[in-house]
Amino acid sequence: MAEPVQQWWARRQFSRGTTVPYAVGEFRTAWASYPELIRQYHPELNNGISLSQVPLAADVLLCWECAVGHRFAATPTEQRERPGRVRRRSAWCPECSTLARPQPVVLGEARAIPARPRKPAPALCTKTPDLPKGTAFHSACAPKPASAAEERLRAALTERLDFTGGLNAVKVVRPFFRHTEVWPDILLPELRIAIEYDTVGRHGLEHVGKREETDRRKDRALRAAGWEVVRVRMGALEPIGPYDLQLSAVSAKGVGRIVDRLRDIRGALIVDAYLRDTGQSPNSASSSAK
Numbered sequence: 001m002a003e004p005v006q007q008w009w010a011r012r013q014f015s016r017g018t019t020v021p022y023a024v025g026e027f028r029t030a031w032a033s034y035p036e037l038i039r040q041y042h043p044e045l046n047n048g049i050s051l052s053q054v055p056l057a058a059d060v061l062l063c064w065e066c067a068v069g070h071r072f073a074a075t076p077t078e079q080r081e082r083p084g085r086v087r088r089r090s091a092w093c094p095e096c097s098t099l100a101r102p103q104p105v106v107l108g109e110a111r112a113i114p115a116r117p118r119k120p121a122p123a124l125c126t127k128t129p130d131l132p133k134g135t136a137f138h139s140a141c142a143p144k145p146a147s148a149a150e151e152r153l154r155a156a157l158t159e160r161l162d163f164t165g166g167l168n169a170v171k172v173v174r175p176f177f178r179h180t181e182v183w184p185d186i187l188l189p190e191l192r193i194a195i196e197y198d199t200v201g202r203h204g205l206e207h208v209g210k211r212e213e214t215d216r217r218k219d220r221a222l223r224a225a226g227w228e229v230v231r232v233r234m235g236a237l238e239p240i241g242p243y244d245l246q247l248s249a250v251s252a253k254g255v256g257r258i259v260d261r262l263r264d265i266r267g268a269l270i271v272d273a274y275l276r277d278t279g280q281s282p283n284s285a286s287s288s289a290k
Helices: 005-016 035-040 076-081 094-100 148-160 210-224 252-266 268-272 284-289
Strands: 060-065 071-074 169-176 179-182 186-188 193-198 228-234 245-247
Touching: 005 060, 035 060, 035 076, 060 076, 071 076, 071 094, 148 186, 148 193, 148 252, 169 210, 179 210, 193 210, 193 252, 210 228, 228 252, 245 252, 252 268
Parallel strands: 193 228, 228 245
Antiparallel strands: 060 071, 169 179, 186 193
16 A cells, blocks of 8 residues: 655665665666656655655655646556556646546537636736746846845845846746746856745745745746755744755855855855955855854
C-alpha cells in the first residue's frame, strides 16, 4: 500500500541505515523520459525530497502540481501510466484530463440539455513584452517598492555590487496571475539572482499562510526561467527556499551574509568580479559575518 512521502523516506532511512538513502541525481536519467512530470514535481511539496531521489517504481504518494495549479497525490507508477497513448499535457493531471473530455449530452424528449458553460479564464495582460524567458526588463505593471527598509537594502547592495539598475521584472513561461512576468524586489541581472525582502507587515499578515504559497509559486516561476532566489526573511519568518536568510535588521553584516549567499549560488570567482572597490578584500564579507 502506498504511503506518504515522509513515512516512506523515514522507512528507507531506517532500512538503509543512512540519513540520505538515495542521493540527489541517482534516478535523474530514468526520470528524464518524463519531462512533464519533472515540471509538475516540486521538492517543497514533498518534504524537500528531489524527484531524482525517488525510484520510478517506489510505492509512495507524491504531491504534484500541474501547469494550471491543480494539486493531487499519486505514485510514480500512476503518473507514468496515466497518459497511455495520449501525450497532451492535460493527460498528466487527473483534473485537467476530466475537464478535457467531451461533456456528455443528455437527450430529452425534444432537445439536448446543454453542458454547463465554463467561466472564461481571465485574459493575460498585454503590456508584457514578447521576450525570451528569463529576460530582465523594466515593467510598467510592477508595483513601487513597498518599504523604506527594502530601499535601504537595495542601496546597500548597490554600494557593494556593480549590477544593472532600473530593472524590475523577469519574463517567465507560465502565467503568474494575469502576467507572464514576475516582479522581484531586487534584481541582479548579471548573476540571474532575485532578492526578496520579506516581513510580516504592520498587521502580521504578509508572507504567511496563502501569501507564503504565492511566494513559493513566484520562486518556482523564477527558477523555471533560469533564475535563483534569495529571500531575506525578517523577524520570525522561516526560510522557504534553499538559499534564504533570516536577518534581524538590514546592516553591513547582513549585506555581507547576502553577498556570501550569492557566492554559494554562482561561485566566488563570478560574484567577486562584480564587487565594487570599497577598500575591503573580497573575503571581508565572510569575515564580517562571523
